[in-house]
Amino acid sequence: MIRAPSQTDRRIALGLGLLTFVVLWATERPVGFVRDESVYFAAAEQFARWWALLFHRPATALSDSVITQAFDFNHEHPMLMKSLFGWSYTLFHSVLGWVRPAAGFRLPAFAVAALIPALAHLWGSALWGRRAGLFAALCFFVVPRHFFHAHLACFDMPVAAMWLLVVYLFWRAQEDVRLAPWSGLAFGLALATKHNAFFLPVVLAPFGVLAAWRAAGEEGRRVLVRMGQAAVAFIAYLALLLAVLGRVGLVRSWQLLSPQTFGVLALVVALTALAVQLRQRDTAAFVRLAPLVAMGLIGPVVFYVHWPYLWYHPVDRLAWYFDFHATHVHYAWTYLGEVLRAPPFPLPYVFVVTALTLPVSLLLPMGVGLLRAGARTLGDVVPALGRRFGRGGETEWLLGVNALFSILLISLPDVPHFGGVKHWLPSMPFLALLAGREFDRAAARLSSALPPRRAMSASVALGAVVLLPALTLTVHVHPYGTSAYGELAGGIPGAASLGLQRQYWSNNVTGVLPWMDANAPQGGRVWLHEVNGLSFRDYQRNDMLRKDVTPVGGPEDADLAAVQYHQEFREQEVLVWQAFGTQVPATGLYLDETPQVIVYRRPAR
Amino acid sequence: MNETAHRLRTAAPALALVLVAVLGLGFQLQLPRAFPSEADYRGVAEALAGTRARGDVVLLHPWWTERARLFLPGDLPLVGYLGDTADDLLEHPRIWVLANERLPRTPDADFRRNFLPDRTPLAEPRRFGPLTLTPYRNGRARTVVLAAVDALDRLQVSVDGSGTPPQPCRRSGERVLCPFDALVEVGWHEVLYQPVRCLFLVPPSGGRTLSIRLPDAPAADALLLEAGITWEHAWLAGRADVQLHLDSPAGALHLRIPGAHEGFVRGESPSSAPGPWTLRVTTSSPQDRQVCVRLRALGPPP
Numbered sequence: 022m023i024r025a026p027s028q029t030d031r032r033i034a035l036g037l038g039l040l041t042f043v044v045l046w047a048t049e050r051p052v053g054f055v056r057d058e059s060v061y062f063a064a065a066e067q068f069a070r071w072w073a074l075l076f077h078r079p080a081t082a083l084s085d086s087v088i089t090q091a092f093d094f095n096h097e098h099p100m101l102m103k104s105l106f107g108w109s110y111t112l113f114h115s116v117l118g119w120v121r122p123a124a125g126f127r128l129p130a131f132a133v134a135a136l137i138p139a140l141a142h143l144w145g146s147a148l149w150g151r152r153a154g155l156f157a158a159l160c161f162f163v164v165p166r167h168f169f170h171a172h173l174a175c176f177d178m179p180v181a182a183m184w185l186l187v188v189y190l191f192w193r194a195q196e197d198v199r200l201a202p203w204s205g206l207a208f209g210l211a212l213a214t215k216h217n218a219f220f221l222p223v224v225l226a227p228f229g230v231l232a233a234w235r236a237a238g239e240e241g242r243r244v245l246v247r248m249g250q251a252a253v254a255f256i257a258y259l260a261l262l263l264a265v266l267g268r269v270g271l272v273r274s275w276q277l278l279s280p281q282t283f284g285v286l287a288l289v290v291a292l293t294a295l296a297v298q299l300r301q302r303d304t305a306a307f308v309r310l311a312p313l314v315a316m317g318l319i320g321p322v323v324f325y326v327h328w329p330y331l332w333y334h335p336v337d338r339l340a341w342y343f344d345f346h347a348t349h350v351h352y353a354w355t356y357l358g359e360v361l362r363a364p365p366f367p368l369p370y371v372f373v374v375t376a377l378t379l380p381v382s383l384l385l386p387m388g389v390g391l392l393r394a395g396a397r398t399l400g401d402v403v404p405a406l407g408r409r410f411g412r413g414g415e416t417e418w419l420l421g422v423n424a425l426f427s428i429l430l431i432s433l434p435d436v437p438h439f440g441g442v443k444h445w446l447p448s449m450p451f452l453a454l455l456a457g458r459e460f461d462r463a464a465a466r467l468s469s470a471l472p473p474r475r476a477m478s479a480s481v482a483l484g485a486v487v488l489l490p491a492l493t494l495t496v497h498v499h500p501y502g503t504s505a506y507g508e509l510a511g512g513i514p515g516a517a518s519l520g521l522q523r524q525y526w527s528n529n530v531t532g533v534l535p536w537m538d539a540n541a542p543q544g545g546r547v548w549l550h551e552v553n554g555l556s557f558r559d560y561q562r563n564d565m566l567r568k569d570v571t572p573v574g575g576p577e578d579a580d581l582a583a584v585q586y587h588q589e590f591r592e593q594e595v596l597v598w599q600a601f602g603t604q605v606p607a608t609g610l611y612l613d614e615t616p617q618v619i620v621y622r623r624p625a626r
Numbered sequence: 627m628n629e630t631a632h633r634l635r636t637a638a639p640a641l642a643l644v645l646v647a648v649l650g651l652g653f654q655l656q657l658p659r660a661f662p663s664e665a666d667y668r669g670v671a672e673a674l675a676g677t678r679a680r681g682d683v684v685l686l687h688p689w690w691t692e693r694a695r696l697f698l699p700g701d702l703p704l705v706g707y708l709g710d711t712a713d714d715l716l717e718h719p720r721i722w723v724l725a726n727e728r729l730p731r732t733p734d735a736d737f738r739r740n741f742l743p744d745r746t747p748l749a750e751p752r753r754f755g756p757l758t759l760t761p762y763r764n765g766r767a768r769t770v771v772l773a774a775v776d777a778l779d780r781l782q783v784s785v786d787g788s789g790t791p792p793q794p795c796r797r798s799g800e801r802v803l804c805p806f807d808a809l810v811e812v813g814w815h816e817v818l819y820q821p822v823r824c825l826f827l828v829p830p831s832g833g834r835t836l837s838i839r840l841p842d843a844p845a846a847d848a849l850l851l852e853a854g855i856t857w858e859h860a861w862l863a864g865r866a867d868v869q870l871h872l873d874s875p876a877g878a879l880h881l882r883i884p885g886a887h888e889g890f891v892r893g894e895s896p897s898s899a900p901g902p903w904t905l906r907v908t909t910s911s912p913q914d915r916q917v918c919v920r921l922r923a924l925g926p927p928p
Contacts, residue, residue, distance in 0.1 A: 353858075360861075381646055381650045382643065382651075386643065463642075463643050466637060466638075466639055467637045467639075470634075470637045479640075483640050486644050487644070487647045490647050490651045490654060493654055511729075511731040512653070512654070514657075514688075515730035517688070518688045518729065518730070518733055519731055588819065591707070591819050591857075592815060592816040592856060595814045604700065604704070608696070611693045613657065613661065614660075614691060614693055614726075615690060616692045619692070
């Protein structure tokens with residue numbers, strides 16, 4: 022198999038990417054601002070101002086205090102996407118005035134999300150043919166929740182795209198060593214997108230090492246063993262520090278000149294020296310290991326350089342960053358009639374929610390694709406399975422592991438579960454790829470049962486029929502994608518009866534803003550429950566809410582109140598009843614009968 | 627024949643995909659038939675307006691179909707919350723169940739298990755599009771002789787400390803404000819998703835006791851005391867207990883809300899002669915132990 026795509030498939034991938042970008046842009050306007058998005062808008066604006074300062078007064082901009090001042094806000098996430106959001110906003114909204122502010126921020130998110138169908142096609146077509154690649158690309162984006170998340174100036178869809186990019190380049194670089202530096206760069210960009218990417222080496226290292234081991238001669242294997250010894254020594258050293266200092270002590274005492282920094286530096290130096298040795302002694306083995314080496318060397322450099330906040334205080338701020346995400350708070354999240362507030366969370370949660378949110382016509386090929394990948398990978402070690410399903414080989418393992426990794430990671434009972442599918446989005450493009458193979462197999466068999474002249478049209482018709490339910494659901498639920506549920510759940514009303522999370526925070530309020538615009542008194546006081554002050558400002562500056570209305574902090578001060586239905590927030594609606602003296606809403610957003618946002622108007626006194 | 631069978635076998639994966647897609651599409655296309663129109667809801671509202679009686683209540687099935695609130699009379703109590711099928715609705719001798727059984731995954735088993743016992747249909751269901759409206763006699767109903775929420779004006783509230791004389795509280799609008807940050811008011815609050823109009827109590831700090839006295843309570847077949855922690859303060863493990871102690875002519879009734887308990891705790895005293903009731907509430911951590919109390923004197927079934 023040649024891993025490089027053909028010229029035609031490159032063009033198709035480009036077309037798919039462009040199409041995705043255009044569709045996302047064209048459908049962006051009604052999409053509300055989820056709770057964090059307005060924070061990222063504000064952060065992006067602030068960082069854009071720093072970049073402007075850098076051009077005008079570089080010495081000032083590069084000082085420790087100014088960097089801290091500029092980048093302290095929202096320093097729980099790295100800078101790549103926020104920088105892109107800020108630059109795009111400045112150029113396309115502030116300077117050129119071509120787009121509204123929100124679209125200015127979101128354009129880079131569309132561009133990065135557009136990588137997913139392009140890469141899915143490139144990879145799928147290289148593995149199983151154009152039909153599989155096209156289906157993989159399309160089936161990812163017609164899932165309502167994927168389509169929704171692709172609109173946001175956030176990091177979940179971008180890190181899914183980056184994850185796919187890194188793994189794809191890693192796979193390509195195993196054949197073509199010229200791509201190894203690119204996989205290192207992509208890994209750096211992934212690290213600079215969201216912390217999920219720190220797990221990529223965990224996923225990819227076994228593949229790289231195993232491939233190198235298989236390709237290596239005796240000399241090469243000796244070097245590889247030494248590399249393994251260095252890694253084990255580092256882990257033992259880290260374990261020793263943990264035992265002596267404890268987790269908190271390890272984080273707090275991590276400074277530039279500290280045992281922790283020494284350990285990391287020693288590992289990097291040792292592995293680099295051994296990689297150079299491997300290159301000299303066993304080129305074939307080095308080629309297989311080169312993507313990992315590039316990721317190890319280039320990735321951290323890109324991550325450090327892209328984030329000015331780390332420049333003066335790399336160690337302690339990085340330690341804080343890891344600690345923040347390792348000890349993230351748990352927000353309430355409703356699952357099968359129960360409000361999950363604290364660990365341990367139910368083990369099947371991720372699998373159940375995935376099954377209930379995917380349209381069933383896509384769940385089937387994704388599920389079967391995963392099962393087939395499992396059977397084929399096991400076929401490598403169990404001959405009977407290998408004879409029945411074929412043997413998977415390295416690529417099958419790579420796809421299967423990546424399809425499951427994020428799903429299994431979030432399934433761990435102590436990992437935060439709020440946020441639903443967005444937290445395991447990096448798995449979904451791989452499931453889409455496996456679905457592409459299943460579709461291709463089905464279409465190929467169908468074609469073989471038909472006269473040759475009908476084969477092409479049969480494949481197209483089959484694809485259209487399989488994608489249509491998802492597309493219908495996506496069109497129906499847009500722009501309220503966080504409320505979407507598939508047929509297994511019984512749609513949105515079935516999910517309500519099952520006691521599933523009804524929506525995320527803030528974004529569905531767009532469904533009632535036009536009514537509020539029409540009915541709020543001049544200068545009226547409005548309480549938008551779970552819409553933070555930044556989002557309120559963003560709704561106003563994007564002309565989604567009248568500028569004369571004022572946000573208030575609760576129903577007691579409000580003329581109008583919009584309450585978002587969350588199981589854990591029932592008290593908030595009841596407090597509106599108390600403050601307004603009525604239990605009769607004025608209007609609301611009811612999706613397929615389910616209350617999402619309920620609006621109350623204070624009766625005239 | 628063999629040829630056709632072979633072709634079908636060959637095309638089986640594609641046919642399976644098509645079948646599932648058609649089923650999915652069919653589900654989506656037929657789903658809107660389960661949604662009532664505004665005219666359907668208005669029909670329900672008119673039907674209720676013509677036949678409703680004092681003490682009636684509307685119960686939604688499934689519990690979340692609260693769009694009905696937009697259309698039904700605002701002065702007719704409407705109940706719809708997760709777990710409402712287990713609500714005795716004891717103040718309501720007649721329950722109108724507004725059901726939409728065409729909705730997917732309607733929790734009928736829960737309705738049969740928790741709602742139907744002691745409830746008797748009084749008439750055939752009336753249909754309004756996908757909605758049905760069925761009156762039920764509520765066999766769990768009791769006459770409410772007196773509810774503490776209706777007697778706020780008559781309550782004598784004070785804070786008692788060990789070894790110190792009671793410190794009286796003062797009224798401020800519709801609240802009773804007490805020393806040591808204690809508070810009593812009547813309001814709507816949520817206890818484990820249930821909206822309840824109750825006596826909202828913030829117990830005093832320092833482990834002192836909030837004392838609420840009703841000097842002239844009537845005779846009753848039973849006194850029903852229910853108490854729960856409001857909203858999100860209920861669930862966290864490690865929170866302090868709340869002790870409630872009710873003295874009445876019927877004797878003493880003691881309740882404890884355990885630290886992480888969600889929902890109401892309930893206690894019922896035997897029949898009580900006329901006389902004073904005194905409810906004492908104590909906790910060591912009042913700020914996250916805000917209590918919603920329902921105290922009612924019950925008479926015979928209506």
